[in-house]
Amino acid sequence: MVSYIDVPATSKAQDARRTESIKIYGPSAFKGMRRAGALTAQCLDGVCDLIRDGTALAQINTFVLDFAAAHNARPATLGYNGYQYACCTSVNHVVCHGFPTEKKLRDGDIVNVDVTLIHDGWHGDSSRMYVVGKPKRAAERLIQVAHEAMMQGINAVRPGTRLGDIGHAIQNYAHSQRCSVVREFCGHGIGQVFHDSPDVLNFGKEGTGPELREGMIFTVEPMINLGRAEVKVLADDWTAVTRDKSLSAQFEHSIGVTSDGFEIFTLSPAGLHAPRVEILTAP
Numbered sequence: 001m002v003s004y005i006d007v008p009a010t011s012k013a014q015d016a017r018r019t020e021s022i023k024i025y026g027p028s029a030f031k032g033m034r035r036a037g038a039l040t041a042q043c044l045d046g047v048c049d050l051i052r053d054g055t056a057l058a059q060i061n062t063f064v065l066d067f068a069a070a071h072n073a074r075p076a077t078l079g080y081n082g083y084q085y086a087c088c089t090s091v092n093h094v095v096c097h098g099f100p101t102e103k104k105l106r107d108g109d110i111v112n113v114d115v116t117l118i119h120d121g122w123h124g125d126s127s128r129m130y131v132v133g134k135p136k137r138a139a140e141r142l143i144q145v146a147h148e149a150m151m152q153g154i155n156a157v158r159p160g161t162r163l164g165d166i167g168h169a170i171q172n173y174a175h176s177q178r179c180s181v182v183r184e185f186c187g188h189g190i191g192q193v194f195h196d197s198p199d200v201l202n203f204g205k206e207g208t209g210p211e212l213r214e215g216m217i218f219t220v221e222p223m224i225n226l227g228r229a230e231v232k233v234l235a236d237d238w239t240a241v242t243r244d245k246s247l248s249a250q251f252e253h254s255i256g257v258t259s260d261g262f263e264i265f266t267l268s269p270a271g272l273h274a275p276r277v278e279i280l281t282a283p
Contacts, residue, residue: 002022002198002210002211003021003022004021004213005021005022005023006023006024006026006215007023007191009026009027009028009029011192012121016191016192017193018193018195018197019196019197020197021197022189022197022198022210022213022216023189023191023197023216023217024214024216025216029122029191029215029217030217030263032121033191033217033265034265035119035120035122036117036118036119036120036123036124036265037124037254037265037267038265038266038269039117039119039124040116040124040126040254040266041126041266041268041269041273042067043067043068043115044115044126044127044128045268045270045272046067047064047115047130048272051105051111051131052105052132053106053107054104054105054106055104055105056102057089057091057099057102057104057111058100058101060113061085061086061100064086064087064115068086068117071117071119073118073119075115075118076116076117076123076194077114080194085099085100087100087115088112088114088127089111089113089114090111090114090239090250091103091110092110092247092248093241093242093247094248095182095185095231095240095241095242095248095250096112096185096240096250097239097240098112099239106132107133107134108132108134108135108139109132109133109135110129110130110132110142110249111130112127112249112250113127113128114127114252116194121192123192123193123194123254124254124265124266125190125194125252125254126252126253126273127221127250127252128251128252128272128273129146129251129275131143138226138247139226139247140275142179142224142226142247142248142249143249143275144275145173145174145177145179145224145249146222146224146250147251147274147275148173149170149173149174149181150221150222150251150252150253152169152170152172152173153166153167153170153202153222154166154255154264156168156169157212157220157255157257157261158212158257158260158261159212159257159260160211160212161211162207162208162210163198163201163208163210163212164205164206164208164209165204165206165209166201167202167205167209170203170222171202171203171204174222174224179226180224180225180227181202181203181222181224181225182202182222182223182225182229184231185223186199186200186201187199187200187202187219187220187221188200188218188219189217189218190217190219190254196218198210198218200218200219202221202222212257213257215256215257217255217256217257218254219252219254219255220255221250221251221253222251223248223250224248224249224250225242225247225248226246227242227244227246228246230243231243253265253266253267253273254266
């Protein structure tokens with residue numbers, strides 16, 4: 001049975017922990033999430049200048065580390081369950097959790113950069129797709145489909161609807177575009193805890209799952225494949241790739257449920273959060 005718990009406005013980050021109950025936050029939490037989300041979005045804006053042929057993924061990691069230090073924040077992934085980097089960089093057929101190593105970007109690559117910055121105890125979690133040079137048309141289209149799938153899920157959010165409505169909207173749109181939805185990874189509750197309840201699946205049935213209530217905070221982050229949905233995790237126990245080597249794309253926002261809908265905390269200050277391609281029709 002699903003339960004909900006109100007989080008006091010005076011709660012402290014050091015006392016926060018994951019619970020099986022879904023947390024309901026008040027206005028002060030939304031203020032904290034706005035600041036953390038805006039900072040993460042600003043960081044991802046800065047990544048744009050690094051996306052070019054010959055950039056080592058490690059340079060993106062260094063940028064995130066330096067940005068966090070300069071803005072009184074810290075990367076949530078650094079040291080998380082043994083993870084050694086300040087961000088994840090997932091190139092081409094890497095679905096998620098790719099390491100920012102000395103591997104270099106090449107013209108035509110697509111790459112997801114996933115950043116979570118902790119600011120004043122609040123987690124701003126977001127990821128975007130970037131294009132190196134001129135990608136193939138199929139890659140451009142996949143990126144647009146992934147972004148639109150995320151937005152279809154977010155647009156299903158309002159008090160009284162259910163978590164299954166989010167997953168259904170994502171899955172329905174992706175399948176209509178002849179793309180597949182990764183099932184092994186999902187969105188999650190967030191706030192003063194990096195990964196909290198509830199799990200936000202990227203597939204599902206309408207009218208199922210926990211009811212959405214004003215004050216809930218979570219991420220929506222579908223991973224969409226150009227080929228089949230199956231993935232595998234490599235021997236490093238982190239990097240997930242498509243089994244058929246097809247391209248994969250992901251976008252992620254942190255959002256809160258408001259009285260009449262939702263608020264996105266991780267929109268780009270410069271309007272760079274959405275892809276610049278407009279290929280929406282399946283071939």
